[in-house]
Amino acid sequence: MVGKNLFQSYFDSHFQTKEDVYEWIAEHTSQQRLTVIDQFEEREKAGSFLIAEHVVLPHIESEEVEESQIMMFRLAKPFDWDQESTDVQLIIALVLKKDEEIGTKKKISLFMRSLADEAFIDELLHAEETTFHQKIIQFQEERS
Amino acid sequence: MNSKDNREQELLLFLSKNQDYVTSEDLAEILRTSQKTVYRLIKKINDKSQFDSLIVSEKGRGYKLDYEKFINDQKNNHSSKGDSFSPDERRKRIMEELLLSSPKALKIHQLYNDYYVGDSVIFSDEQVIGDELKKFDLILERKNRTLAVIGAEANIRKAIKESNEIFNVIDIDDLKMNQELNFNQYDVLFILDQLRQIEKDLNITIPYPYNVNIFSHLYILLSRSRKNPTFVFTDQVSQEQTDRMKRDSILYEVSKSIVHRLMKYLNQTLPDIEVYFLYQYLVSSRMQGTMVTTSNLSSKVVQVTEVYIEEMSSRIGITIDNQSLFVDLANHIKPMLNRLEHKIRVTNSLLSQIKVTYDELFLNVAIVSALISETFNLPAINEDENGFITLYFAKMIETSQHQRPIKTLIMCTTGIGTSELLKAKASKKFPELDIVDLVASRNVQKFEEKYPDVELILSTIQVQGDQSSKSLLVSAMFTVDDQKRLQRKIEEIYHGR
Numbered sequence: 001m002v003g004k005n006l007f008q009s010y011f012d013s014h015f016q017t018k019e020d021v022y023e024w025i026a027e028h029t030s031q032q033r034l035t036v037i038d039q040f041e042e043r044e045k046a047g048s049f050l051i052a053e054h055v056v057l058p059h060i061e062s063e064e065v066e067e068s069q070i071m072m073f074r075l076a077k078p079f080d081w082d083q084e085s086t087d088v089q090l091i092i093a094l095v096l097k098k099d100e101e102i103g104t105k106k107k108i109s110l111f112m113r114s115l116a117d118e119a120f121i122d123e124l125l126h127a128e129e130t131t132f133h134q135k136i137i138q139f140q141e142e143r144s
Numbered sequence: 145m146n147s148k149d150n151r152e153q154e155l156l157l158f159l160s161k162n163q164d165y166v167t168s169e170d171l172a173e174i175l176r177t178s179q180k181t182v183y184r185l186i187k188k189i190n191d192k193s194q195f196d197s198l199i200v201s202e203k204g205r206g207y208k209l210d211y212e213k214f215i216n217d218q219k220n221n222h223s224s225k226g227d228s229f230s231p232d233e234r235r236k237r238i239m240e241e242l243l244l245s246s247p248k249a250l251k252i253h254q255l256y257n258d259y260y261v262g263d264s265v266i267f268s269d270e271q272v273i274g275d276e277l278k279k280f281d282l283i284l285e286r287k288n289r290t291l292a293v294i295g296a297e298a299n300i301r302k303a304i305k306e307s308n309e310i311f312n313v314i315d316i317d318d319l320k321m322n323q324e325l326n327f328n329q330y331d332v333l334f335i336l337d338q339l340r341q342i343e344k345d346l347n348i349t350i351p352y353p354y355n356v357n358i359f360s361h362l363y364i365l366l367s368r369s370r371k372n373p374t375f376v377f378t379d380q381v382s383q384e385q386t387d388r389m390k391r392d393s394i395l396y397e398v399s400k401s402i403v404h405r406l407m408k409y410l411n412q413t414l415p416d417i418e419v420y421f422l423y424q425y426l427v428s429s430r431m432q433g434t435m436v437t438t439s440n441l442s443s444k445v446v447q448v449t450e451v452y453i454e455e456m457s458s459r460i461g462i463t464i465d466n467q468s469l470f471v472d473l474a475n476h477i478k479p480m481l482n483r484l485e486h487k488i489r490v491t492n493s494l495l496s497q498i499k500v501t502y503d504e505l506f507l508n509v510a511i512v513s514a515l516i517s518e519t520f521n522l523p524a525i526n527e528d529e530n531g532f533i534t535l536y537f538a539k540m541i542e543t544s545q546h547q548r549p550i551k552t553l554i555m556c557t558t559g560i561g562t563s564e565l566l567k568a569k570a571s572k573k574f575p576e577l578d579i580v581d582l583v584a585s586r587n588v589q590k591f592e593e594k595y596p597d598v599e600l601i602l603s604t605i606q607v608q609g610d611q612s613s614k615s616l617l618v619s620a621m622f623t624v625d626d627q628k629r630l631q632r633k634i635e636e637i638y639h640g641r
Contacts, residue, residue, distance in 0.1 A: 043557050043605070046557065046585075046605035046606045047556075047562075047603075047604045047605035047606060047617070047619070047620070048619055048620070048621075049620070050619065050620065050621055051562065051565060051620040051621055052621060057561065057562060057565070057620065059556075059557070059558060059561035059562065060557065060558070061557060061558040061560075061584065094558070094560075094561050096558050096560060096561070105560055108560055108564075109560055109564040109582075112560065112561060112562075112564035112565050112568075113564050113565070113567070113568040115565050115568075116565050116568030116569045116572070117568075
């Protein structure tokens with residue numbers, strides 16, 4: 001999976017539980033599937049991933065991933081992430097490679113900062129499919 | 145302005161600051177008067193206004209200002225001056241005429257030609273004007289049905305300035321449009337031009353109220369010279385004072401050239417002392433621009449400023465450790481000391497507003513000023529000056545620059561995920577935080593060593609084990625509840641300092 005884009009976007013994802021989500025991410029980013037799932041769960045115990053209404057941001061730093069990635073999923077149907085995070089419609093997952101180079105880190109932090117903008121989150125939540133992908137591609141191009 | 149006017153003004157100001165109804169009891173307490181007087185004042189204000197009810201009342205709730213009408217009323221008030229004069233206005237005008245012509249004697253019947261009043265009124269006017277002039281060490285002399293004002297030139301000018309309300313404007317551009325009688329439009333434009341020239345020559349701007357102050361000085365100088373080209377100065381300037389002025393070559397040159405232009409404009413010569421007078425006004429003005437930054441402060445200025453800051457900080461109970469306040473205030477104190485020395489008074493048109501808005505602060509400043517006058521052996525610092533000083537402290541408090549920012553670390557597992565997000569959210573809502581770094585939780589020990597003066601750690605994750613009191617756990621949502629808890633934490637930190 002070398003040379004993959006830092007940003008990935010998926011529209012109409014059919015996840016139904018957070019376990020589905022962890023499973024999928026682990027499968028697509030690491031050889032050590034179980035370790036990655038475990039890391040997500042451990043991180044979540046320390047603090048909730050909810051960053052805005054209907055939006056979660058699961059994120060880990062791991063020795064077991066080959067490439068850092070930001071994956072955005074717009075769900076076909078909202079589901080309850082956990083008891084507090086209900087009706088989730090947008091998942092933004094970050095896996096950060098251990099000791100990632102500074103340039104990539106900078107791109108990631110720029111993107112993270114933009115998530116503090118409620119209007120941007122709102123657009124991601126409501127955009128049509130093409131616009132949704134564009135929002136993220138735009139990021140990849142503009143900021144790289 | 146007499147005290148009755150002041151009360152009306154104070155009442156209006158207080159109501160304009162309150163959106164809701166205020167009871168007459170409360171108003172009486174604020175104005176330190178009886179409820180009856182409050183009723184009377186309100187009736188008077190409403191009667192005077194061109195709108196029937198500037199202040200509206202409601203049973204059981206009290207009084208409220210109709211703000212829209214109030215603003216309109218304020219605007220129209222200035223332009224609606226009739227042809228008839230109140231006794232107060234009449235006396236003012238007569239006095240001004242006499243002052244401008246001093247020491248020339250003016251025939252009484254000519255002075256009163258426009259006013260259609262009898263001898264007894266004129267006689268009582270003389271008493272009032274005479275008393276008023278006494279305050280400025282001037283004498284009203286009556287001889288063979290003429291009147292004349294006798295006294296030192298500096299006092300005459302001071303009296304003209306103090307008794308003329310036109311010089312109470314805040315925006316100097318208002319002078320251009322002013323419709324008041326006795327005001328020569330050409331002179332106004334010419335003087336405004338001189339002000340611009342001064343600003344250009346010195347590469348500075350002269351802010352309110354100093355611009356108005358210099359304006360009035362020049363205006364009075366023009367009027368005086370024209371009415372009475374031969375007036376003689378009894379005032380003396382010592383050689384030492386002259387030498388001191390000449391050493392300040394920049395300002396000296398500017399005032400020389402302005403006086404030169406005045407002479408051309410008037411087509412008459414002016415005595416050398418005018419250069420010195422104008423120079424005093426320039427030195428006593430606060431200037432914004434390059435001059436200020438290069439000017440060194442004398443040790444007296446530094447000391448006075450320090451006493452103000454120390455005393456005020458102990459009185460209002462906050463630590464003032466703020467270089468910019470010091471510089472600002474010192475740059476105000478410097479010309480103020482000059483004004484005190486040369487008895488130049490600047491009118492503070494915002495004074496009543498300052499007293500109402502920052503009453504406690506103002507009282508404290510007044511106390512400290514009295515202390516400073518005593519300690520440094522200075523003339524009394526008047527209310528106008530205290531009003532200006534109050535504003536420096538008010539500004540500092542309102543912008544809460546008195547607290548240094550809180551050095552903050554933000555932590556999450558990666559030091560890049562939620563912490564970046566939180567940083568963006570927190571720094572927007574809490575400018576008092578100085579976010580020095582974002583850290584991953586596993587590195588937190590290392591970072592605490594790197595930034596030993598960090599006062600707060602905002603974290604999105606629960607940290608096991610070493611949990612210092614510095615840290616605050618918030619969600620990445622940064623909810624209203626999180627913000628409230630952070631606000632409390634910030635207050636705690638300020639308090640603990």
